[in-house]
Amino acid sequence: MRWVERCIETTIRASAFTVILALVLIFVFIGKEALPILTSPSVRQEASLRQLFGTIVWQPVSTVPQYGLLPLLLGTLKVTVIALLVGGPLALSAALFTSEFAPPWVREVLKPSVELLAGIPSVVLGFFALMVLASWLQSVFGWTYRLNAVNAGIALAFAVIPIVYTVAEDALTSVPRSYREGSIAMGADAWQTAWRVVVPAAFPGIFAACVLGFGRAIGETMIVLMASGNAPIFSAALTDSARSLSATIAAELGEVVVGSAPYHVLFLIGSLLFVLTFLTNLAGHWFVTRLREKLEGR
Amino acid sequence: MEHHPETPKLKIEGLNVWIGTTPVLTSVTFDVPEHTILSLIGPARSGKTTLLRALNRLNELNVAFRTAGQVYLSGQPVYGNGMDVASLRRRLGMVFSTPTPLPMSVWDNLTLGPRLKAVQSRTELERLVESSLKAAFLWDEVKDRLRESALKLSGGQQQRLCLARTLMLEPEVLLLDEPCSGLDPISTAKIEEALQELKRILTVVLVTNNVKQAARASDLTGFLLMGELVELNDTEELFTTPQDPRTADYVSGRFG
Amino acid sequence: MLVVILGNIVYVGWGHLSWEFLTQVPRAGMTQGGIYPAIFGTAALVLLMTLAVLPLGVMTAIYLQEYAPQGSRWVPLVRLAVQNLAGVPAIVFGLFGLGFFVSFVGREIDHFLYGGRLVYGQPAILWAALTMALLTLPTVVVTTEEALRAVPQGLREVAYALGATRWQMVHHVVLPQAIGGMLTGGILAVSRGAGEVAPILFTGAAYYLPYLPTHLNDQFMELGYHVYVMTTQSPDVEATKPLLYSTVLVLLLLTFALNFVAVLVRAQFRRRQMR
Known part of the structure; x- marks a missing residue:
């Protein structure tokens, strides 16, 4: 009896530590494969740090391979920013609307719809952007490239909206009712109350929503892979084709030789993504904690 | 007071409990003789429940509680390294202030305790269920409803079910934490009647916020105030000739 | 907008949906035939994944809720790990699956058990499922934790007062109460796993396989991956279009159905707790 209890407790504790271990392992194993870029002379010769971050051509499978990450970084940035600019305001205003103004039945419809949206596999969103959205946008705006950063950004917005909405809505509804009553008692109307009292009170949470949405956007792969055109062009134009860091891994890892320079470069990109999303997540959750502390008056 | 065996069933010695750094009980010392009903009365937050839960070491579930002093069960130290807490809690059965039926059938509720002890014999369980339900004056009401969810019983029935569930453990001591606080007078009377019967086979410590209940149902009564045991005496004496003015004030209803 | 997307897919995809489509293998360069291997592969993948993720996530x-000592320094650390695991991009899980499961664990198994013969050191359904399990782990942990938190503290005290040990308390009182929430988490994880493609790109999914996976080290076809392949690498886009739409529709229906079941299960158990 006693030892059964012991065994169970040990197993349960072990699985909890497995979670920590998993995160550490991810970091170690991706970092390990990226490390040769710093340590191995032959890899360094082919893909030096200066080349990685100083040149603007990404051409890993030509006779003279070139590994400039800048076009990929720029592509990621373009797509992510468009996604946040399109999805962010939409999600935030929807969150504000549901928490402050919407009658209960609208809330009952809107919340499950957002959950439904979150449930759409990203490959389906990518598919939709590629098959339908792209043609539609092109026929309206007459862009040269059917698949471009704007197209990918808009599709990506669909993936960003649920997370931004959920976190922001949580933050807004966690503002105590007494704040609102206090404001209304001073003669403010619903709009003034929402804008001057509730939003400032929930600000850390709203900010966290944007940060977490950003993290979701830079990591998303399939949508960008399918909808952006995937050309690593170093240009500021939003209507050019673009390629993101994550899509590069997906598109090329299948074709590189294990242990070759491009293989390590792809893992370097992976490490970059991991660290970036790790930091945005930490920041996001830190802001959520700040909000809780603020509302509890600490 | 006819019951006075040599070793008291429970002996509480210099019991101190803190929640964090706030003292909840200060140097509480008293004996509970076997086959008696001892009531603990006192205003809200005077430490009655904490005292009761110190006896079966239930306070330990919350790390904020710190305990010093000693409790002896039939001379055996409760706070000792060799004490198996699970079996200790079976010897000191507890009923909580609100009915706490588990969301399962009446039968499963009752047999959970024995099953935890690995008692599986059907006939043994049936015998225990019947005797416990009878002792809790519930047998006639639920004997045909053993398979129904315990949550379907009325509040008074649920509380008697909880009493019966505790009796299934065949405990030596019964710890009752305001067991009638939410009940109607009829259910209360049934529980009090059950206690008078049970006293013959076990010992009862009853925490109550109802002074009249203490006067009606118990042999001994202790009065707690702000974590201090002000007075403990034969119930009749405590109510008729209290030694401490604070006790007099409380039992006459001047505060609390 | 949600309506536009769904409407478009349902409208175009419905026409080609038939029993044959669901039960036949792809033919003629995937311009004809059905998607049965992809459906089977998806089911096998999520089944294996569930077997891995449910025990780990629930435990x-x-x-976190029952065993960790109050005020333990490990609890925030485990929570942090779960939160961050939830934020790791799917493609990074794919990289990890390749770098850890395939190249490291698989190779070592081959080295020790098969004398270096290539058996597990290659992309396979087992590794894809384990990678996916890590991806869905946070979902299971968070929903299970919520379910455990909803169990009233009083019931735990009852169990202890009846002489239960910690595990007995969890087993007899907490788990029966929390089972609904745990199921919900499991279903949501399955739904998530059925929809993700990035983690399995390099860990086991195949473009086209005429046979079904029968061993843990087989490769497999998968719905989401099938959509990706047909969308981006098809030799004849117009010819595959109707099939493609129908495949997307099947994938959508599958994930929605799973989500819907999760919602129902949650509602059902919540009602039972109220009673």
Whole structure:
């Protein structure tokens, strides 16, 4: 009896530590494969740090391979920013609307719809952007490239909206009712109350929503892979084709030789993504904690 | 007071409990003789429940509680390294202030305790269920409803079910934490009647916020105030000739 | 907008949906035939994934809610790990699956058990499922934790007062109460796993396989991956279009159905707790 209890407790504790271990392992194993870029002379010769971050051509499978990450970084940035600019305001205003103004039945419809949206596999969103959205946008705006950063950004917005909405809505509804009553008692109307009292009170949470949405956007792969055109062009134009860091891994890892320079470069990109999303997540959750502390008056 | 065996069933010695750094009980010392009903009365937050839960070491579930002093069960130290807490809690059965039926059938509720002890014999369980339900004056009401969810019983029935569930453990001591606080007078009377019967086979410590209940149902009564045991005496004496003015004030209803 | 997307897919995809489509293998360069291997592969993948993720996730949640000492320094650390695991991009899981499961664990198994012969050191359904399990782990942990938190503290005290040990308390009182929430988490994880493609790109999914996976080290076809392949690498886009739409529709229906079941299960158990 006693030892059964012991065994169970040990197993349960072990699985909890497995979670920590998993995160550490991810970091170690991706970092390990990226490390040769710093340590191995032959890899360094082919893909030096200066080349990685100083040149603007990404051409890993030509006779003279070139590994400039800048076009990929720029592509990621373009797509992510468009996604946040399109999805962010939409999600935030929807969150504000549901928490402050919407009658209960609208809330009952809107919340499950957002959950439904979150449930759409990203490959389906990518598919939709590629098959339908792209043609539609092109026929309206007459862009040269059917698949471009704007197209990918808009599709990506669909993936960003649920997370931004959920976190922001949580933050807004966690503002105590007494704040609102206090404001209304001073003669403010619903709009003034929402804008001057509730939003400032929930600000850390709203900010966290944007940060977490950003993290979701830079990591998303399939949508960008399918909808952006995937050309690593170093240009500021939003209507050019673009390629993101994550899509590069997906598109090329299948074709590189294990242990070759491009293989390590792809893992370097992976490490970059991991660290970036790790930091945005930490920041996001830190802001959520700040909000809780603020509302509890600490 | 006819019951006075040599070793008291429970002996509480210099019991101190803190929640964090706030003292909840200060140097509480008293004996509970076997086959008696001892009531603990006192205003809200005077430490009655904490005292009761110190006896079966239930306070330990919350790390904020710190305990010093000693409790002896039939001379055996409760706070000792060799004490198996699970079996200790079976010897000191507890009923909580609100009915706490588990969301399962009446039968499963009752047999959970024995099953935890690995008692599986059907006939043994049936015998225990019947005797416990009878002792809790519930047998006639639920004997045909053993398979129904315990949550379907009325509040008074649920509380008697909880009493019966505790009796299934065949405990030596019964710890009752305001067991009638939410009940109607009829259910209360049934529980009090059950206690008078049970006293013959076990010992009862009853925490109550109802002074009249203490006067009606118990042999001994202790009065707690702000974590201090002000007075403990034969119930009749405590109510008729209290030694401490604070006790007099409380039992006459001047505060609390 | 949600309506536009769904409407478009349902409208175009419905026409080609038939029993044959669901039960036949792809033919003629995937311009004809059905998607049965992809459906089978998806089912096998999520089944294996569930077997891995449910025990691990549920036990982690039990640790956090029931076993960890109050004020333990490990609890925030485990929570942090779960939160961050949830934020790791799917493609990074794919990289990890390749770098860890395939190249490291698989190779070592081959080295020790098969004398270096290539058996597990290659992309396979087992590795894809384990990678996916890590991806869905946070979902399971968070929903299970929520379910455990909803169990009233009083019931735990009852169990202890009846002489239960910690595990007995969890087993007899907490788990029966929390089972609904745990199921919900499991279903949501399955739904998530059925929809993700990035983690399995390099860990086991195949473009086209005429046979079904029968061993843990087989490769497999998968719905989401099938959509990706047909969308981006098809030799004849117009010819595959109707099939493609129908495949997307099947994938959508599958994930929605799973989500819907999760919602129903949650509602059902919540009602039962009220009673």
